[in-house]
Amino acid sequence: MLRARRFPAVCVLDSALNQRILAENDLPLVLAHLTGRRGAVAARGYLAEADGRAQSPLETRARLRCVDGGVPPDVLQLPVRDEDGYLLGVGDLGWRRARLIAEADGRAPHLTPEAVYADRFRQNRLVNAGWRILRFTWSDTQRPDYIPQTVKHALKRR
Incomplete structure (x- = not known):
């Protein structure tokens, strides 16, 4: 992590947190072990950006x-429910007030018919419930301005 660039480092941290290999309350301990080492300043920032809710490197990058x-x-x-509490779907990234969801669509999980x-089916239920859906792929994350501009x-x- 000390020599890794930001995106790969945060992806690894997110994955470790998501898989419970690393606990949120372990992050200060990790930081303490890095203090004074070359690359520690950047690593501190990576630790601050880590979020175990991300379920894939693609979600982290987006x-x-x-x-x-x-x-x-x-x-x-973001869990989206109807008036009866029925779960319509879970959005990868969400902006609640705007009722906007961004989905990070990896190739393998979305490949089969x-x-x-x-x-x-899921997208139609979310749209009918008043949500707008944006979809992004790995190649979209390689264009720095594309996702945020979209x-x-x-x-x-709105």
Whole structure:
């Protein structure tokens, strides 16, 4: 982590937290072990950005692009329910007030026909409940301005 760049470092930290390999309350201990070492200043920032709710490196990268672009999501893994409390779906990144969800669509989990149909069914339920859905891929995260500009545009169009 001391020599890693930001995106890979935060992805690894998010994954370790998500898989419970590392606990949130372990982060200060990790920071204490890094203090005084070369790269510790950058690593401190990576630790501060770590969030175990991210379920994939793609979600982490999309979130970091939003943060860098000035449109950080207010929630990760946003559960959306109907009036009866029925779970319609869970959004990867969410902006509650704007009723906007961004989905980070990795290739493997969305490749099968069954997954495509399930995604469409879920998206239709969310849209019918008044939510707007944006979808991003790995290649989108490689363009620094694309994700935040797309989110900004959607947030303006409330």
